[in-house]
Structure formats: C-alpha cells, structure tokens
Amino acid sequence: MGYNMQSYQNILVGIDVHGPEWDKPFDQACIYALNHDATLHIATVLNTKTYTTEERFDPKLKELKQHAHEMLDNYKQKAKDKGVYQVNVIFDTGSPKTRITRHLAQKHDIDLIVVGANLANKAEKFVLGSVADGIVREARCDVVTVK
Template identity: 40%
Template sequence: MLSYKNILVAVDGSKEAEWAFKKSIDIAKRNNATLNLANIIDTRSFAAIEAYDRSIADRAQSFADELLGNYKKEAEAAGVTKVNVIVEYGSPKTMIARELSTKVTADLIICGATGLSTVERFLIGSVSGHIVRAAKCDVLVVRTEEKE
C-alpha cells in the first residue's frame, strides 16, 4: 500500500489553500506523516514598492507567521503529531516544486487551485499548474471544500 511520509502543503491565505490544508490533516493522520506547512513570500510582488515602504516585507512576514502558527495549532489539535512550518522568500512556483519539496523530502505536495482568469494564466501561469508540471513527487490540487 502506498503511504506518504512527508507532506508539503503550500498555503497563501486563500480559501483554496485553506481547503488544501484541511484535507492535508486527514491525509497526514492516515499516513502518520510529517506535515510541512509552507508559505512563500513572493518577493516579486513587492520589490518595486519596497523601495518606498520597507514595512511591506515585515507585514508579509507577520502575516505568514500568524497564518502558519494558526494552521499548526489546528493540525496538532486534530491529532497530527509532526508539524513543521516554513516561511521562505522567492518565487512560489519554483520554491515549492523544486527547493522545498527536496528540502523536506516530500512525497506529496498539496496545494489549492487558484482562481486566475484566462489572461492571468496566460501571462503569469498558475502556481498550482507549475507545481504539477515540475514536481518530482505526487501532487494533489484541491479545488473543492471538504464537506462535513
């Protein structure tokens, strides 16, 4: 039987990422796996603005710390015993699929599908789409909320 030992969950504060996180709890419990919760602060999104306002990076770091801290508490309360939090800076596309998945020896990456328009997908591409194409392990892209 296939089982997962190191699960990487990419979260960004979106509802789809929250759905991915919720589903990851059950998968981690079933497999007695380590849950690695990651938030990548996309430096490209505030690089130009940061020259004028240095607090942007600080606010992004605070948001990531709070988001991951709350998710870690929720996962532990649900019975997941091994939970790590990771905050990194860079491009979410490459960091998740290549660097972080290797760093944590992920055998499963879970992420939420993004709500990009057709034009946005064409111009920048979706993070989840890139992860699916570039990852060296299984990928679960969550599009639906878990029903009770």
C-alpha cells in the same frame, strides 16, 4: 491483482498569504497526514518580486512577513487540534512554484504536495501562470490539487 497505495512520510501543503482561506487544501493534507502517520509540512512562500528585498526600505514587506508567520502558527495549531502532531512550518521567499518544487521538496524529502487550485480566469493563467499548475508540472513527487 490489487493496487498498493503509496505510503507518504512527508506531506507539504502550500498556503498562500495573498489568497483566500486555504482550509480545503489544508484539511485534505491533514487527512493524508493522519492516514499515513506522516509529518505535515505547512509552507508559505512569499513572492517578493513586488517588494524591495530589505524590510527597512519596504515596511509593507515586514508587515507581510509577520502576517505569514502568524498564519503559519495558526495553521500549525489547527493541525494539532485535528490530531496531526508531527508538524513543521516553513517560511520562504521567492517564486512559490520554484521554491516548492526545486528546493523545499528536496530539502524536506517531500513525497506528496497538496496545493489549492485557484480559479483564475484564462487571461490570468496565460499572463501569470498558475502556481498549482507549475507545481503539478515540475514536482518530482505526487501532487494533489484541491478546489
């Protein structure tokens, strides 16, 4: 009896503007996109809880948004350089795990999410929760975590 591997059409890779380089999860998402001839959605969700909601009151927020857009454009070009031509970039704000699992995945018909698993210590995970862990628990599609 053979195993039929699911074919993915829309793959989302989450990139954190606050975190370290996300090359490993991104590279893995590109491989999946190439192998499945899928659209790659590169998303960053800016957690704005620590900022005011309006840029005019918080210049750091404007700077962070600009950085996020530049980073997304950079990853889009990297994907094209790897041969992935169906690429969509997504910028959003709010809670990353909530926005990705409850909004972006449905809006873009995502059937695979690729996220980086940060190596937070136990205390950080207890207090803050891990975005990757939250996505694994809440997603209605397949999730691949990459260390």
